[in-house]
Each structure stands twice: as structure tokens, then as C-alpha cells.
Amino acid sequence: MGGREDGDRLTELQLPAAPGARDGEEAGRRGGASQRPQGSPFQPDLASPRRGPTSNSWGSHWAAVVRGSRERTFLAGRGDLPKCEMQAGKPILYSYFRSSCSWRVRIALALKGIDYEIIPINLIKDGGQQFSKEFQAVNPMKQVPALKIDGVTIGQSLAIIEYLEETRPTPPLLPQDPKKRASVRMISDLIASGIQPLQNLSVLKQVEEENQLPVAQKAIISGFDALEQILQSTAGKYCVGDQVSMADLCLAPQVANAERFKVDLAPYPIISRINKALLALEAFQVSHPRRQPDTPAELRA
């Protein structure tokens, strides 16, 4: 399964410093320090996938190459690497281990068995590597995730997942029935537009520090109140019926955020039940923030 990460080899990496407890779930939107040279202009029909990293130090300057279902190798970015090693043409995911939006896409890639490479973008280090000029050339939104695939670069996690669904339809992440598809998208958007942005670092930075946790909790609780009610009508084993869908790819990462922000999940038995079922699936496990190449050692599991 694509995206499989085995924790035992991760110690090859010189890991970035552990971020604070409340870093950016998705990149904010301010300027900052430069990190990786990423020269591709953001031209969806013109941009070509990178053939390898060109930066010149260990640590955050590397790519995790995911090969096949269970094997992966990490390549330090010391100049241009042989194309055979970088497996030219593989999708490249710009990801941050803790970003819930990145996790959504990692799950999709894993479920669909898509081989890909990861280039970690540390949202904390150097003032946020997403603000570098080089990354802005990849994604003007200064956010992770971004996926280079099929000669284009796509930002926004749900747009990426919809593209994967349309071009790699098996297994499906949307039901066939338009009404059920609407339920999946409604739940996905409820989380992606209605919860996650409101508890994101860029919003929390704008309130006083002692209010940040309550603000984040309030956004999640309000959203989960609605979600729990919706799931009463839509859920089977998962968010919509008994098949894993895009909605589930949003749910599990948002529950992880809720746990980080110490939200009491007792009032949400359906959300909790579905989350538990999802976390038992391999695709959710291999893509988990605790098992990413850029996961700090003390957060690994």
C-alpha cells in the first residue's frame, strides 16, 4: 500500500526540532525564511514534477521515497540524485507530519495504493518553511499539502483527493449515488471549511494566548455537535454507509486535532466509534502523523 512507513528505519533521518504543542495544522499565510529550492512555477498544465531534491544538507533537506507497498528509502538531498533512485515521475507530496490536511491526502494515497515521494515542509522551523520563496513557487498558497502529479501541482487537500478519485478511481472514495456523494462532500466541507480553518494556527495567533485553547475547542465542539447529528442519518460503519469515503479522510485527522486540543469526545459517540474503526485500517495507520518521516522521535509511535 502506498505511503507505508515503517518506523524502524526512520532513525536514519536527522529530524527537525520538536515543534510546540500547537503548531500550524495547515500553513498560515505570512512571509518567512527560505528553505528548499523548488523552482517549478505554479502552472497546473506546465509544471513538471521534480526529479530530485537539490539542496545540500541532511535534516529537513531530503525526500522520503516510498517504494511499493512496504519498502521505502530515505534519500538525503545532496545535489541531484540519480533518476533511478528518485523514481522520476512519481507523485511528490509536500507534507508536514502533523498537518491534518496533509494526513487526509496521505490516507487517500495509501488507500489507492499510489506510490509517492514525500518532501516534508516544516511549518515551524525557520519561521515556517512554507513561507520560503522556493515553496511559494510550488504552492502560492504557502500551505501543505501540495501534490505534484501527472505534470501538475495541486493544492488544497479536497481538490487533490477529488483529482485522485477521478484519475485513480479504485478503490472509490466517493459513493456512486449522487445524494450519498453529496453527504460525503458536505461532511468533508463541514470539516475542511467549517472546523479546521477556525482552529488553525493562523486564527489562533490572532487571539490572546490564554484564549487560544478555548477558541480552538469552541470551533471543534460546535462543528462536532453538527457532525454528530448529521452522522446519525448518514453513518454506517463509516461516515457515509459502510465504505470508507473522503469524509472519513477528513474525520480521523480532525479527531486527532480534537484530542490535541483536549476536547472531550464523550458527547460524540458516533464520531468516536467511526474514528476507532478508521484507525484500525492500515491506510490510516501508515499515514498517521506519528509515523511520518518528519515525525520527531519523541512523538513516534
Place this chain on the structure above:
Amino acid sequence: MGGREDGDRLTELQLPAAPGARDGEEAGRRGGASQRPQGSPFQPDLASPRRGPTSNSWGSHWAAVVRGSRERTFLAGRGDLPKCEMQAGKPILYSYFRSSCSWRVRIALALKGIDYEIIPINLIKDGGQQFSKEFQAVNPMKQVPALKIDGVTIGQSLAIIEYLEETRPTPPLLPQDPKKRASVRMISDLIASGIQPLQNLSVLKQVEEENQLPVAQKAIISGFDALEQILQSTAGKYCVGDQVSMADLCLAPQVANAERFKVDLAPYPIISRINKALLALEAFQVSHPRRQPDTPAELRA
């Protein structure tokens, strides 16, 4: 074209008090006063469209019935109305004139020529009618828009538009090419997840009043900086090529928000050009916040 509103007959209505300059673009998520009885449980496969309003006063208790392309009648909600007048089975849009997310859907309905009824939900009056128990039964998210259609109720503007696209594909709001579809969805999500929620009332309420305008401006400017850059690659006459797409349905309402928040649009020539082209289209005009049945008299145009 569905959604056509003629300003001359709007004075039939007892209009709600004019809201402040910075009301909720999309509903926030707090409890509040009760307004319209809306009994349908939120069950996407079970909920039936309302046959008519059941509340008992003029003013905000009414439905605007859009009939055909140019004719519409406003019906006061005095008890159950004859089905022939409510045109049972028509889609019902819960909308607020100024809500940019509602506007997105109104444009889609107009472009696709879908007859529909509007039930206005005043996000300011009575502490926010979206917080009423009755409306929560329609949409647990306590937000507009919500669309009752084909026996289901759908929340979240982009989920609604995708449903309309799948069930009423003409004219298309997504291109055929998957990469161009990805561009459309990326731009839509950039606005719907990356800009609009960050300048919404629920966020602004959490910062000190003197900071609200700067916070809103900052969110819009950061988003537009990215959007302008993306449009350099994707735009033709409109956001993606020369056909109006879902991305355009998000763009024009967000530009309207930018203008409300006094954002200087000079640095965004492509956004400005596209917006101007869009506002020249009838579907964008009839759905405009200044021409809605619940638009206060002093804001009409």
C-alpha cells in the same frame, strides 16, 4: 433564469432591520433565538422538501417563490399556503442576502436555470435566525446556505454545487479535463476554506473590535496574493479558461467581501478583470446580494 429577482416588487416585504456593516458572511456556530418552524430532520435520504412556510407573521416569516426565469411572487408565511402557490417540489434555498456562500449557490441555480424558492435566514436578527431550533433541524451546521432538493437537504455551498453539477449537468460548472477540474476545485477550496472562514463573523468576534477590519483584510489579502498568482496560469476570460466554473462562483462573492472590508484591489488585476466580466453576466446579477428578497431597502441596487 432561476433566481431572477426584480427589485420593484420587493417593497411588498416588511424588511428586516439593516444589519451592521460587518455581519456574518456565513453563519457562526452559537445557539440563539428561535424563528421559523422547520420540522424536517436532517436526514439526507429521508427529508422531504417543505410544502410551505407555517409561521404566522409578515417580515422575515415568508418565502420568496421564484417562478420561471423572470417572474416571482413573495408569499407571506400565514399558515399553510396552497400547494399550487408554493409549487411543491421545487428546491428550497435557505439563504441570506449578504452571505457570500449563499450567493455562490444562487449563481449556480441561476446558471443552470433551476427554479427554486428562497427562505431567508437573517443571520443578524433575533441573535441570528440560523441558531433557532427550527433551523437547526434543517441544517445542524446552523449555516446558510442549505438546499432542499430531490428529497434531501444539503449543506455546504460547494457540496451543493457539486450535487447540482452531477444531477443537472447543463451548463457545466466543471470542465471535462481532470486537471482543469482540479484547478477549479483548488481555487474554489482556496476561497471556501482558505479565505472566507478567516474573515467570517465567527472569527472576527474573537478578536478585539479595533482589530476586526485588519484581521479580515489580512486574510483576504493573503488569499488574493496566492489567487492572483494561480490565475496567471489558469485564467482565460474566467478563472479557469473561458468557461464559467465553480471557481468563478466563489470568486465574485469573495471580491464583494473584499470590497466590503475595504481591501485595495489594485494589486489584483486578474481577479479584478474576471470579477468585472462575471458581474456582467445575468446569473451573477440576479443572484446579487443587492437584489435579494431579503436585501434591506437601503442596500438595494
